[in-house]
Amino acid sequence: MELPTGPGHRSSPMRPQSEDTVFDSLQFGEDIQHLISVPPENASSFTALLELPPNQAVELLHSPDSTLRTRTVIETHHQKPYLQPQFNAANLAFPTNSGLIERAARLSVFAGENLNNISNNSLETSSGPSNSSANLEKVVKSEPAEAESDLNPSQPLVSDPTTVEIGAQNQRPVKRKEREKKGKSSTKKSKSSGNDNSEDAEKLPYVHVRARRGQATDSHSLAERARREKINARMKLLQELVPGCNKISGTALVLDEIINHVQSLQRQVEFLSMRLAAVNPRIDFNLDSTLAAEGGSLMDSNFPSMVMPLTWPEVQVNGNRQNYQQQWHFDAVNQPVWGREEDSYNFITPENSLLSYDSSANSASLHSNQLKMEL
Amino acid sequence: MRAPQTIKQEFLKKWILGLQLCDFAKQNMSMLERKKAIKLSADIAIASTRNGMTCWSRALVAKASRDYGDKVLVERMLASESEKLKKVSSIGLIAPNKWVIIRSKKILRKSRRARRVRSSVPLSVLAKSIAKKMVKKRTQVLKSLVPGGEFMDDISLIEETLDYIISLRAQVDVMQTLAKATELLNGK
Numbered sequence: 001m002e003l004p005t006g007p008g009h010r011s012s013p014m015r016p017q018s019e020d021t022v023f024d025s026l027q028f029g030e031d032i033q034h035l036i037s038v039p040p041e042n043a044s045s046f047t048a049l050l051e052l053p054p055n056q057a058v059e060l061l062h063s064p065d066s067t068l069r070t071r072t073v074i075e076t077h078h079q080k081p082y083l084q085p086q087f088n089a090a091n092l093a094f095p096t097n098s099g100l101i102e103r104a105a106r107l108s109v110f111a112g113e114n115l116n117n118i119s120n121n122s123l124e125t126s127s128g129p130s131n132s133s134a135n136l137e138k139v140v141k142s143e144p145a146e147a148e149s150d151l152n153p154s155q156p157l158v159s160d161p162t163t164v165e166i167g168a169q170n171q172r173p174v175k176r177k178e179r180e181k182k183g184k185s186s187t188k189k190s191k192s193s194g195n196d197n198s199e200d201a202e203k204l205p206y207v208h209v210r211a212r213r214g215q216a217t218d219s220h221s222l223a224e225r226a227r228r229e230k231i232n233a234r235m236k237l238l239q240e241l242v243p244g245c246n247k248i249s250g251t252a253l254v255l256d257e258i259i260n261h262v263q264s265l266q267r268q269v270e271f272l273s274m275r276l277a278a279v280n281p282r283i284d285f286n287l288d289s290t291l292a293a294e295g296g297s298l299m300d301s302n303f304p305s306m307v308m309p310l311t312w313p314e315v316q317v318n319g320n321r322q323n324y325q326q327q328w329h330f331d332a333v334n335q336p337v338w339g340r341e342e343d344s345y346n347f348i349t350p351e352n353s354l355l356s357y358d359s360s361a362n363s364a365s366l367h368s369n370q371l372k373m374e375l
Numbered sequence: 376m377r378a379p380q381t382i383k384q385e386f387l388k389k390w391i392l393g394l395q396l397c398d399f400a401k402q403n404m405s406m407l408e409r410k411k412a413i414k415l416s417a418d419i420a421i422a423s424t425r426n427g428m429t430c431w432s433r434a435l436v437a438k439a440s441r442d443y444g445d446k447v448l449v450e451r452m453l454a455s456e457s458e459k460l461k462k463v464s465s466i467g468l469i470a471p472n473k474w475v476i477i478r479s480k481k482i483l484r485k486s487r488r489a490r491r492v493r494s495s496v497p498l499s500v501l502a503k504s505i506a507k508k509m510v511k512k513r514t515q516v517l518k519s520l521v522p523g524g525e526f527m528d529d530i531s532l533i534e535e536t537l538d539y540i541i542s543l544r545a546q547v548d549v550m551q552t553l554a555k556a557t558e559l560l561n562g563k
Contacts, residue, residue: 255513277410
């Protein structure tokens with residue numbers, strides 16, 4: 001495990017004496033003590049770390065310096081290089097130590113050099129560990145190929161199918177790369193780096209794709225496959241969201257269902273706004289601190305109390321309307337939310353002063369409109 | 376990870392604020408005008424819960440401020456919102472070069488359709504091409520449904536649809552409860 005850029009960056013060492021002490025094992029301990037005692041929270045100390053020769057830096061990294069969080073990366077690299085069931089933001093699931101180098105580059109102050117340089121360098125260094133762990137890879141290959149590709153994309157997503165943050169969705173695709181030619185791989189990585197630059201700093205700017213057994217390995221088909229898998233993963237989420245799509249197989253039919261669902265929702269919005277426009281001749285909301293105060297609690301429990309202060313003009317009730325209202329009342333009792341309505345009805349009528357009430361002529365015409373518009 | 380409850384609460388708050396801004400005091404407001412105002416405030420409220428992060432919310436605000444006669448109302452509603460939304464409502468949504476790209480794609484598509492190629496392809500390839508065409512057609516329809524969909528590629532279209540469906544559901548739920556409540560109260 002070597003930092004490939006170690007010797008190249010000792011152009012301006014922080015402490016010139018350290019160069020002499022590199023080869024002096026007696027003073028080694030003193031240096032470590034000094035560096036550890038310096039508060040390591042800021043990036044400048046990390047810079048100092050990177051300016052040391054590689055073996056010293058590795059030693060320091062292995063030291064209990066938890067703020068760097070690189071220790072977890074190294075540990076996970078040793079223990080579980082491939083299967084990371086929990087995708088933790090602090091727990092980089094990348095099997096190569098290129099993740100470490102990436103984070104080092106990002107955290108360090110002297111990140112004037114390109115990240116590309118580092119990634120290219122890391123490509124060459126990763127060939128070393130990848131060869132040694134090639135046998136591990138063959139073991140993993142025996143698993144169904146879909147398992148890993150599905151594991152990573154769907155794992156953080158399926159856990160929350162209802163609310164999906166779009167930024168979080170792009171954190172996934174980290175599959176193991178298995179290629180001979182690194183020239184092609186670097187072009188592929190730089191191509192897809194544009195997609196991922198906007199993500200958080202934990203993520204590498206390129207996508208590892210595993211070439212499955214018996215499939216083409218040129219960059220075009222790999223890119224297509226990565227794209228298709230992305231689309232399929234998101235389609236699965238959509239299928240879970242839209243009711244009744246689980247049993248359907250085939251993209252076109254699923255899309256049909258989705259389109260129907262969206263259309264029906266949009267139509268519902270139209271009808272509901274028409275209903276609301278019909279119900280009130282005039283709406284005068286007395287919105288005050290009640291809404292702001294109740295912002296923290298659940299809507300269901302508070303909705304009646306929120307609605308009650310919003311007083312509505314009283315409309316003349318004819319016989320029709322009363323029957324209708326009683327029906328509504330019985331329907332409403334079924335829902336637990338409306339159970340509290342009975343209590344709060346008493347409070348409504350004194351609040352008529354807040355109402356702005358139209359003349360009865362208007363309300364009568366509106367009433368007839370409303371009856372015509374029975375939805 | 377936003378729970379649906381928080382979406383509904385935010386939406387309700389913003390919607391009621393918007394409804395207050397709408398001037399319902401005018402005597403000449405017909406029912407259609409009222410319905411337009413209600414729908415406009417609902418749309419802007421549900422778009423602002425996303426705070427300009429998603430493409431559909433920005434497109435929705437742009438559309439609302441374009442279609443509604445009075446842009447002042449829209450701007451007043453967005454007075455407290457993030458800068459992105461305000462910018463979107465005042466400028467347009469998309470830079471002109473995007474429109475050029477879309478128009479040229481349409482021209483290409485039409486020219487492709489005009490070509491009559493009678494090639495005897497094997498059945499499997501034919502089936503695949505038919506399936507692709509079906510999917511393509513439905514993607515077009517979905518693009519027309521989701522606000523701002525024409526400017527997105529496939530992947531982000533699906534993401535935006537997901538988000539849009541969730542927000543639409545919250546909007547419908549809140550509006551339904553409010554409509555029921557008002558009808559109930561009116562019955563009294």
